[in-house]
Amino acid sequence: MSEWPERYFSDLYGRQLSAQFTQEQSEKQARVVARALRLRKGMRVLDIPCGLGRLTLPLARRGLAMTGVDLTDSYVRKARRLAQQEKLDVRFLVQDMRRIEFHEQFDAAFNWFTSFGYYSDEENLLCLKRLYEALKPGGRLLIETANVSWLLAHFRADSEQTIGCMRILHSRRYDARRGCISQTRTIFYRGRRTRCSDCIRFYTGTQMRRLLRGAGFADIRLYGHNRLDESPSPHFTRHSRRQMAVAERS
Secondary structure, eight states: OOHHHHHHHHHHHHHHHHSSSSOOOOHHHHHHHHTTTTTOTTTTTESOOTTTTTTTTHHHHTTTTEEESSOOOHHHHHHHHHHTTTTTOOOOEETTSOOOOOOEEEEEEEEEEEEEOSOHHHHHHHHHHHHHHHHHEEEEEEEEEEEEEHHHHHHOOOEEETTTHHHHHEEEEETTTEEEEEEEEEEETTTTEEEEEEEEOOOHHHHHHHHHHHHTTEEEEEESSSTTTTTTTTTOTTSSEEEEEEEOOO
C-alpha cells in the first residue's frame, strides 16, 4: 500500500501552490532562508522537498549552487523546465527524503513550509540523519513548520478557503497520542471534486530539539515567525504561528 505523500502531491496540489504564493512572495521567502542559513554566493545548498522549485530557483538566481529533491516526478520535471528556461544550472532529483545518499556535499540544507513530519518518529529521525550525512562539517540545516502549540490553540475541525479558482473544504482530526493532525481536503476545481488526505506529525520546540540532537546536530536554535516572508524572531513562544529550527553539523 502506498503512503499518503505518494498520493497527496498531485498536479492539482501543484496548481494550488502556484496560486497560493506569488513570485514576489516566493522571492521574499527565499531571502528569509538565505539570511537564516547565512548563505553566500557559491555555496552548495539542498532544498528538500523542493516541490516545483519555488525557492530553489530564486536562490539559484542569487548565485547559489542549488540541488532540489522531491518525491513527485511531475514537480521535478516542471522545475527542470523552469530552470532551463532561465538558463539556471540547477540539479533536480526525484528521491524519497528518507533514502537520499549524499555524503558531505552541501554547505546548507532546508526543509520549508511544513514539509517535515510525514512519517513515523523513527523515519522522521532517519530523514534528519540522512540530512546530517549530506552536510559538510559545519553545514547548517533549517526546518520550518507550523507551530503545533499555535495550531492547537486555534484548532478548527472544519474550515473552508478559496485559493485562486479552487474552493477547498478542510476536515481535521488531532491525535494527541501520536501528536499528529490528520486532514482530508475536498477540492472543487473546474467542475470537478477531488479528495485527498494527509497525516503530519508535529513536534514541539522541545521535541524538535531532541530529534535534531538524536540525528547528531548541535547548536540548535529555535525561532518564531507569523508569516513565511518575514524575518523570524529569536523569541520562539507558543504564540508564534510558525516554528523555525536551525541546527549545525558539528
